[in-house]
Amino acid sequence: MSPNVSANNPADVVIGVDFGTLSGRAVVVRVADGAELASAVHDFEHGVVTETLPGSGVALAPDTALQVPADYRAVLRQAVPKALAASGVPAERVIGIGTDFTASTFLPVTADGTPLCELPEFADRPHAYPKLWKHHAAQPEADDVNAVAEERGESWLARYGGRISAEWEFPKALQVLREDPVVYDRAERFIEAADWIVWQLCGSENRNACVAGYKGIHQDGAWPSREYLAALDPRFTDFVTDKLAHPLSRLGERAGGLTRAAAALTGLPEGTAVAVGNVDAHTTAAAARTVEPGQMLAIMGTSTCHVLNAVEFAEVPGMCGAVRDGIVTGAWGYEAGQSGVGDIFGWFADGFAPSEYVSEAAGLGITVHELLSRKVADQPVGAHGLVALDWHNGNRSVLVDHGLSGVVAGMTLATRPEEIYRALIEATAFGTRTILDAFQNSGVPVDGFTVAGGLKRNDLVLRTYADVLNRPLHVADSDQGPALGAAIHAAVAAGSYPDVPTASEAMGSVTRDAVLPDPARAAGYDDLYAIYTDLHDHFGRGGTEALHRLRRIRDENHTR
Structure with missing residues (x-):
């Protein structure tokens, strides 16, 4: 394949979707030069859930920060078609879609990807909902994650500056186990929202190397050991093998194509290339060169x-x-x-x-x-x-x-x-x-x-x-750095560029020395x-x- 298919197809576009803290944003981007043709924003109906659960009114503990998965789907249903319509580009010219997410935003799901909070029997249980990055109620669990790792001399701890944050995956999952073991046991998978949204688009589970490494303690091809997890809590021994582990995809790879349902949801052609998921900050690096x-x-x-x-x-x-x-x-x-x-x-x-x-x-x-x-x-x-x-x-x-x-x-x-x-x-x-x-x-x-x-x-x-x-x-x-970065990754996934650095040079832009001390x-x-x-x-x-x-x-x- 040509290293720059975009030069032969100047009308081709990609779509980047950035899922933030309070809203989701879609941007339509020209593959040839990164020009942003149109964008649309959809505000999350439920925003950040910090006081009571929607519907049931169940009170939440201090430092809790949850979200509602239906808000994520609404971005695909609302923002993507609106952005495409505003661009005036026919849907058939869209060759790829990429997404990014705040992280660690972590949720328990069934084997087919259904969030537990969407099952009627779990709608009033806080731990069945996605835990947003700013959920800090797992600090006691983070303290234990760090103390046990230090006691055991876990080599991976140095890769995180000596401390795992309460914002990351393992403290959050351990909190679920300790405070609501029924939810923990029912969860067949725990997954980052960055990977869950790709699952919704492609119809199959996919995990990216970025979020696994930064938020999931995956280093040198391995997750924390069963022995370490057992030292945290014997009930946590099989967390990785049963609920987390999955082959990892590299950034910029093609995760799959849009399913028929996802195509109907977004208004894009079935089979459109879907880029592997990514974290908002990390994908922005491509947009900012x-x-x-x-x-x-x-x-x-x-x-x-x-x-x-x-x-x-x-x-x-x-x-x-x-x-x-x-x-x-x-x-x-x-x-x-x-x-x-x-x-x-x-x-x-x-x-x-x-x-x-x-x-x-x-x-x-x-x-x-x-x-x-x-x-x-x-x-x-x-x-x-x-x-x-x-x-x-x-x-x-x-x-x-x-x-x-x-x-x-x-x-x-x-x-x-x-x-x-x-x-x-x-x-x-x-x-x-x-x-x-x-x-x-x-x-x-x-x-x-x-x-x-x-x-x-x-x-x-x-x-x-x-x-x-x-x-x-x-x-x-760009004022849409994460979304543009996601679009750049989509261009790579669609085959328009051989790698992310090459696509970044063509599609990203930055003003150097914009502010001097x-x-x-x-x-x-x-x-x-x-x-x-x-x-x-x-x-x-x-x-x-x-x-x-x-x-x-x-x-x-x-x-x-």
Whole structure:
């Protein structure tokens, strides 16, 4: 097959579908050059389920974050046909479809892929629903996963910076076993939503190497051993062999073709090539042209995921994983991240902006975020006297501890709301700098830093990050980075390009040196970063257990 079939078929298109935290987005992309012809968004009816189960009203425990699979299908039924119609491209010109998902979003299903929550007898059981990435109620299980692995000297632990996150597969499955063994026993398979959606499209189970490596502790061709699982809980001994293990597919491969039912659902031709599933952040690397070693990509939205390819493996404390072929074939793909970024800004703007600020923003025809940014944009570095810790949704990297919580230090009666808002932005930038320092100090070079995701449109955030990191920021051109990345993988799966790097060069795009640091402000942030590091280590590395004690007191007094 020609290495670039798209050159002979300039009208061919692919569709990328990005399943996010609150919505799904479909984009129609021209194979020849990556031009985005149209897109459509479908909001999840149920969003993130955190308080009570839909329908039954069953109350949920603290730190629970679930979703409803019907919302995922609705994206295929609504967004894909709408995007295609808006593009004006006939359905027969679509040669492939690719998907990406937030991860770890993990669900129990029957042998034919039916989510347990869709069985009437399990509709009122929380553990029968998909657990979203931001489900942090499995932290006790994560603590056990790590403690037992350390005691046994499990070699794979070093590939995850020494700690497995509560967001990943094994803690979540272990929580289901401990808290609802009926659901655990009924589940014939546990599967990432990234692979489940491909199952819905192709009609057969398929598992991708990315999610297995980063979220499922699959390293060097093997899962954690039965002996290790038995040490966690004897009932967990056969979890891998019975409910998880499946041959893994490489990224960019063809998982299969659209079934007749999936074709009817999406409005695409039966048999259209379906790419192997992928994680949103990792697929975005292709869209942003950051698949070469040393190019870090930060996908900044509700949270931030940092991905980076390297030639060699090195142990980096507190990363989310290092996986051979995890982003592109032939390289070590690293992942780190922050559990709360845009969510933190939204939490403050939505819940703590004074009513007069809300009225002022409305009068100016701008958002509260924009008003807060305007009020503080020109303030000298450090003039607010604040340093915050960005742990409002726990810490993913480098501490890997979701029992931590946010801190704002330095407030006085003179502190203004916009100053707290700015301190929170700075805190997330300091968190990213901490991650970069961990990579650099471990011998993994970070030669470039590229930003993608919704926050790339926020000028204050980008200027703050450039100054805090004291390095130029490259910015991915596409506003639909994950969906474009999924489409690029679809083009490879359809045979238009020989591999993901080649397709990325043709279809991805980035503006280099889009934001440059200011030397004077960067020097000022060095002083604040030193204070951030002091607080980070005091509250997060054993100087005090105050934040963990507060979390325990809260949970003990929560009405269950």
